Amino acid sequence: MKTSNYRKKANINTINYYYILALIPLIIFGFYKNGIKLYFMDLVSIYGLFKPLIFSLGGFLIGCLVNIIYNKMKHKKINKNIIFEDFYPVYGVLIASVISINTNIYLFLSVSFLLLYITKYFNKPKLNVVALISLVIILLMNISGNFTFSNIYELSNDFHLDPMDYLLGRGSGGINTTCSGLLIISLCFLTNKYFYKKEIPLYSSVVFIILITILGLVQKDLPGIMDNIFAYGTLFSFIFIASDSLTSSYTEAGKIIYSLIVGLFTFLFFLIEPTLAALGGILVASLLSEIIDFLVIKFKNAF
Amino acid sequence: MATLIKIEPETKLIADDNIVDYLVPEYIYIPIGDNEIKLTKNQYILKEEEIFDRVYSSVSGNVIGITKMLIDGNDTSCLVIENDYCENVESIKGNKKNIRTLKKSGIIDLIKKIGFDEKYFKGKTLLISGIDQSIYENNYKLLINMHVDEILDTIDILYEAFKYKKCILAIKNSNNENVTNVMSHQGVYPNIEVMLLSDLYPLGHKDVLIDKIVTNNEEVTYFTVEDILIIYNKLKRQKITTEKIVTFSGDLLDMAKNIKVKLYSSIKEIISNNLNLSADNYQIIINGLLGGYEVDSLDLVVTNDIRSIFIKKAENIAENKCINCGLCMKMCPVKINPRSKFNQDKCIKCGVCNYICPAKINLK
Numbered sequence: 001m002k003t004s005n006y007r008k009k010a011n012i013n014t015i016n017y018y019y020i021l022a023l024i025p026l027i028i029f030g031f032y033k034n035g036i037k038l039y040f041m042d043l044v045s046i047y048g049l050f051k052p053l054i055f056s057l058g059g060f061l062i063g064c065l066v067n068i069i070y071n072k073m074k075h076k077k078i079n080k081n082i083i084f085e086d087f088y089p090v091y092g093v094l095i096a097s098v099i100s101i102n103t104n105i106y107l108f109l110s111v112s113f114l115l116l117y118i119t120k121y122f123n124k125p126k127l128n129v130v131a132l133i134s135l136v137i138i139l140l141m142n143i144s145g146n147f148t149f150s151n152i153y154e155l156s157n158d159f160h161l162d163p164m165d166y167l168l169g170r171g172s173g174g175i176n177t178t179c180s181g182l183l184i185i186s187l188c189f190l191t192n193k194y195f196y197k198k199e200i201p202l203y204s205s206v207v208f209i210i211l212i213t214i215l216g217l218v219q220k221d222l223p224g225i226m227d228n229i230f231a232y233g234t235l236f237s238f239i240f241i242a243s244d245s246l247t248s249s250y251t252e253a254g255k256i257i258y259s260l261i262v263g264l265f266t267f268l269f270f271l272i273e274p275t276l277a278a279l280g281g282i283l284v285a286s287l288l289s290e291i292i293d294f295l296v297i298k299f300k301n302a303f
Numbered sequence: 304m305a306t307l308i309k310i311e312p313e314t315k316l317i318a319d320d321n322i323v324d325y326l327v328p329e330y331i332y333i334p335i336g337d338n339e340i341k342l343t344k345n346q347y348i349l350k351e352e353e354i355f356d357r358v359y360s361s362v363s364g365n366v367i368g369i370t371k372m373l374i375d376g377n378d379t380s381c382l383v384i385e386n387d388y389c390e391n392v393e394s395i396k397g398n399k400k401n402i403r404t405l406k407k408s409g410i411i412d413l414i415k416k417i418g419f420d421e422k423y424f425k426g427k428t429l430l431i432s433g434i435d436q437s438i439y440e441n442n443y444k445l446l447i448n449m450h451v452d453e454i455l456d457t458i459d460i461l462y463e464a465f466k467y468k469k470c471i472l473a474i475k476n477s478n479n480e481n482v483t484n485v486m487s488h489q490g491v492y493p494n495i496e497v498m499l500l501s502d503l504y505p506l507g508h509k510d511v512l513i514d515k516i517v518t519n520n521e522e523v524t525y526f527t528v529e530d531i532l533i534i535y536n537k538l539k540r541q542k543i544t545t546e547k548i549v550t551f552s553g554d555l556l557d558m559a560k561n562i563k564v565k566l567y568s569s570i571k572e573i574i575s576n577n578l579n580l581s582a583d584n585y586q587i588i589i590n591g592l593l594g595g596y597e598v599d600s601l602d603l604v605v606t607n608d609i610r611s612i613f614i615k616k617a618e619n620i621a622e623n624k625c626i627n628c629g630l631c632m633k634m635c636p637v638k639i640n641p642r643s644k645f646n647q648d649k650c651i652k653c654g655v656c657n658y659i660c661p662a663k664i665n666l667k
Contacts, residue, residue, distance in 0.1 A: 005597070005620055005657065005665060006588070006593055006657075006658060007594035007657070007658060007660075007663055008658050008659055010661060011623075011661050012623055012626060012661050012662060014661070015626075015661055020579060039314045066418060081621065085623055085624075086623070086624070086626070087626070126627075175470075179567075194630065194659075195628050195630060195661060197628075243626045245627055246627050247627070248625055248627070248629060249629075250627050250629025250631065250632065251629060251633075251640075252629075252633070255629075290497060297375065297643055297645065298657070301645045301646070
């Protein structure tokens with residue numbers, strides 16, 4: 001006697017679709033800020049105009065390509081379900097979003113493809129793929145020379161930003177990560193979706209903000225608090241990368257512990273290198289997520 | 304408190320509130336189980352005659368032999384009785400006693416022959432569920448609409464005879480007709496507390512409903528409105544219930560219907576006489592799309608445990624790797640982890656984990 005196999009229509013494709021939908025406003029803003037605006041200021045060429053979109057689209061296609069090649073190697077029939085069998089296309093877009101507009105496109109495409117493909121085969125213990133690949137790309141760019149997150153316009157001006165500027169995305173950061181106002185809208189959209197682990201961005205942001213505020217108070221740098229919270233793509237990383245379904249905790253208590261670790265390690269890394277802090281914090285927490293869930297379940301069953 | 308989910312039903316699969324009668328099966332198939340057969344071929348059987356312990360014939364007619372049929376998903380030997388369509392019953396004088404004067408032991412004496420003995424009545428709260436157990440099922444809703452007087456009267460009798468502290472009838476607030484019918488009788492039965500609950504799944508499951516309604520962990524006497532009508536028939540009319548409503552639905556049937564059928568009649572016969580089945584390659588799901596079970600053939604027999612039959616297109620759902628979303632655990636009404644081996648004995652087999660899983664993993 002088999003059990004009934006009636007399913008909700010939503011599947012992994014649907015989750016991918018909602019993530020892309022949440023990212024679209026940010027991608028459009030990234031295109032405006034790092035492409036259109038610079039092009040009309042005569043700061044970039046036509047290639048520079050479309051560069052932000054090429055990154056996002058390239059990331060998406062790399063994610064799809066990895067799934068196609070992986071399944072071809074396993075002699076599976078390629079269809080829409082195979083391409084979106086996991087979150088790799090979204091991972092590609094997320095990697096493209098957190099890196100700098102100054103990143104070499106070939107480096108981005110080749111490293112993303114290579115590491116996505118490798119992690120598709122071997123990802124034990126589960127590491128947050130987006131954080132890992134973004135860190136590798138940023139580190140490689142750092143090694144290759146004077147690397148910065150500011151675009152050509154931001155480099156040529158000295159800005160003093162207030163909170164409203166961060167809400168409107170005037171700060172420097174990853175290609176699609178700077179507009180905090182749109183980030184909050186995307187968060188509200190995702191929070192209403194049944195699959196989204198909303199506790200993770202919430203708790204990790206709270207921990208990080210508390211620690212940053214304490215640091216600001218100790219250093220008597222009150223204006224710097226806002227800067228530290230909104231800059232460096234930290235909120236974007238908490239909303240989109242830390243909440244990655246595959247590499248974050250799934251138990252209720254586990255999600256809270258995981259978020260606390262993300263917030264804490266982001267703060268600790270922030271003291272060393274602010275631009276890499278959130279990615280580093282997420283990478284460490286993802287390494288611990290399986291053990292967190294294991295311990296939570298064991299503890300729960302012990303009582 | 305259990306997590307409950309709202310399931311948006313597909314309109315095509317919802318049966319309307321009409322009931323179609325199909326009370327003339329050609330044959331009935333009574334499961335033999337471990338019972339010893341004392342009947343002979345061609346022996347005449349009366350309707351409501353006890354064939355085995357607490358198993359009664361739903362038609363009158365002759366025994367014609369033994370055959371294999373599916374009972375609860377398993378191949379089982381059944382005694383076949385050919386219906387003579389006469390509905391001959393042993394003449395019973397109606398119960399002349401005023402049922403309201405019966406004490407606890409008197410009631411138990413009367414209804415233990417239909418399977419309700421003393422152990423059913425333990426508890427200080429009497430909880431009656433009028434909430435159908437799965438989506439697309441209408442059985443309890445229709446029973447309340449048709450027999451509201453009988454149901455409320457019987458609940459009141461049980462409440463007084465067994466001296467319960469509290470008596471609750473739970474119905475869905477979305478069933479307007481149920482709500483109107485029950486509320487219009489509330490003045491006559493002040494002891495019965497009517498609880499209106501949202502249309503959420505799996506509220507119709509016994510454990511979930513008890514968890515939702517009874518907060519102080521006290522023991523509860525639980526019945527469904529169908530049980531109450533069976534008790535009513537025995538107490539008031541000295542009759543054995545030999546009919547029941549079964550919901551037939553599914554995308555391969557021309558329409559969804561509630562059909563009143565004889566117990567032990569063949570599902571195949573009911574479908575061929577009442578519905579159009581439009582394909583040969585189908586899946587048959589018994590007792591709800593979410594928590595039900597699948598059987599391979601339509602050689603099924605209506606038993607007391609069958610509430611609904613769904614016939615849908617056969618489909619192979621490809622399983623993906625687990626994406627660690629934790630939805631199965633978050634949505635589980637009894638808060639167990641379907642992925643872990645711990646506490647699986649607490650599972651109520653409601654199917655929510657399976658339904659919700661985005662990776663389409665078979666978790667049950």
